Amino acid sequence: MFIDEAIIEVKGGKGGNGATSFRREKFEPQGGPDGGDGGLGGDVVFIVDEGLNTLMDFQETKHYDAEDGENGKGKNQHGQTGDDLIITVPPGTVVYDDKTDEIVADLIDEGERVVVAEGGRGGRGNARFKSSTRRAPKFSENGEPGEKMKLRLELKLLADVGLVGFPNVGKSTLISNVSAAKPKIGNYHFTTLKPNLGVVKTGDYSSFVMADIPGLIEGAHSGIGLGDEFLRHLERTKVIVHVLDVSGIEGREPLEDFEVINEELESFSSQLLEREQVVVANKMDLTPAQDNFEEIKSELETRGYQVFPVSAVTGEGVKELIKTVDKLVKEADDIVDIAPEKEEVVIKGPQPTNEEEGFYITKKDGIFEVNGEEIERRVAMTKLNNEDAAYYLARTMEKMGVEEALKAEGIQEGDTVRIGSIEFEYYEE
Template sequence: MFVDVAKIYVRSGKGGDGCVSFRREKYVPLGGPDGGDGGNGGDVLFEVDNNINTLIDFKYNRKFIAENGENGGTCKCYGKDGKDVVIKVPEGTIIRHAESGKIIADLSDKNQRFLLLKGGKGGKGNCKFCTPTRQSPDFAEPGMPHDEMELILELKLIADVGLIGFPNVGKSTLISKVTNAKPKIANYHFTTLHPNLGVVDYKGIKGFVIADIPGIIEGASKGIGLGLEFLKHIERTRVLVHILDASEIDGRDSFEDFKLINNELKQYNSVLSSRPQIVALNKSDIVFGGDKERLKRLKSNINSLGYENIFEISAVTGEGVLELLSKVKEIVDNTPKTILDFSDEDMYVFEPKRFTYEISKETDDFGEEYYLVTGSFVERLLNSVNIYNFTSLRYFHKVLKNKGVIDELKKIGVKDGDLVKLNEFEFEFMG
């Protein structure tokens, strides 16, 4: 089964808590603090695996959670770091932020690794809080919390050449002849329900990847049929091979089909319409008699639109295929690898973890005024102390003073006895 879109949940590991411990040995009753630090939580990373070409694995496994760091131990033993979780994806995978839809990363290089979420930092043990005036700290630092996200993974195939054209024009037949791909082939529309990828190896021509893109129809750029699901798979291609049914045995007008599909490409992504395009007039072996003149007019009409590389081929018999592939190979070798260009507005920006705070004067539902301290600094501080421990609270007050929170409160008019809130924690101010 071919799956090219998946929604997953990822979470880094929480940092291990620091340990509160005192050295207690025979003849050493007051050995001092020896609590070790907690281990760091595991990271969440993505890695390109060249042996994968679909997102099928994410249909059954949607949660990826890194290991938490172990808590610190006695005798200054550090907790073990949590194991990272490495998510393997096919080359060409785009990672999007699920809520905003913005792009976090484009994994389009082989063996590429990308660090998405960093694990929480391990908390310090009580031995790290020992000072000349605080020789027996009976508190430790909790580990920092994990990060979590919901993501959309979107696969845009990495192929040098994309085969485009209406359903049933012979794209699957051609790719089956020139590669080892084995697509389903039958004489009805939409036989191909997912892209087929193959490496060309045909009569000495080899070395480039070709993708058979399912039939594009009118309105594809607006989501009609399979349009939007598969148009994305030709965004990375260097060359497009546009296959037309030269026989027109099903009553279609090949020239109108040609203009229509190119219009859909332009509507979807204007860059695609300027991509090098080779035209293959397939089933030319069953064009006889007066239809030869119609074939000449078709080539002339296509040529008048600025397309010079037009080949008459038969995917079934192999007629003209070698000449077609020779030209494709020439253009591929002289066309640089396509790199998708995303605007700044398309990209997701992680908020920097600067530990800042803001102070405001608020009024509660009963008309009582209080001072509210908010920001990332507050969350980190509350995570770093035990507010139910007296010694830890003294450390808490010292941090508020050192970081300028106490002075800032005084500047805006706080007085002794006024209520101050830090998230859910509140206390009466005493200068």
């Protein structure tokens, strides 16, 4: 089954917890701290596999977690790093942050890899907190949580040439005759429910890849019919081959169809109309097509389009078409992926109270919320049920300026503070 879009959640492995331990040897019953650090959490990694051509696997599995790091041990033994989770994707996969819609990666080449969720670092063992004033630290750190991401995957076919046109104009027949692609063909609309790829050989060592894009209809760019699901597959093509049924046997006007399809391409992205486009006047084996051809050819050539009379069924005119398309592909510049036009985003709401430290404070329902990557990370790694660890966190927050910022926001003793998933009451010493 061909699937070209999926939404998944990925999470890097949690770092292992640091150990709280002291040497207990025969002649050193009260030795110094020797708790080792926790191991790094594993990463979630995407790797391109040319043997894949669909995102179907992501329809069945939605959550992907890398392995956690191992906890530290006594005698300064550090925990092992968690294994990375390797996920293979087909070439042409674009990875988006589903929350911000920003592109995380555009994966094209075989073996290309990207880390999409980093594992957390291991917590420090108590041996790491020893200092001249703290000779026997009785606390260690939790491991850092792994990075969590909700991702949207889109597959954009890697084809040099894209066939476009209304349903039932003969695109599937054409691609089956010029390549080894064998799409299902029938005399009814929307026979093609998925893009078909075919390699067209044009010489002993020359070829190009052609994609049969399922039939578009008016309004496809806005979600009508099936077309909006497949327009993205034209974004990487160098040449567009526009197929018309010039016979008009279904009661349609070929020139009107031509206008409608190009309007759909422009509505999806104006850049598509900048691609080289040639026109196939198909079904020339039918008498009505022969009667209509000269008028259609004259009109479209006046607008600067090359028009090729073709019968996809008999093969008439196909060689000349392929020869021209091959030449255009070779002459075309490498396509830079289309960047959808976006409105300027104005971020509203709370801004960092302390930009240097990167946190901000908001008050909601009487609770003071402290938000920021670094402060939330430190809290998550603190073993708050350990008095010494909680005291160390308090000193860290004071150095970061969190306490001063809370006072500036009007906090009083007994008020509730929330940092990440942790809540506590505020009291001055």
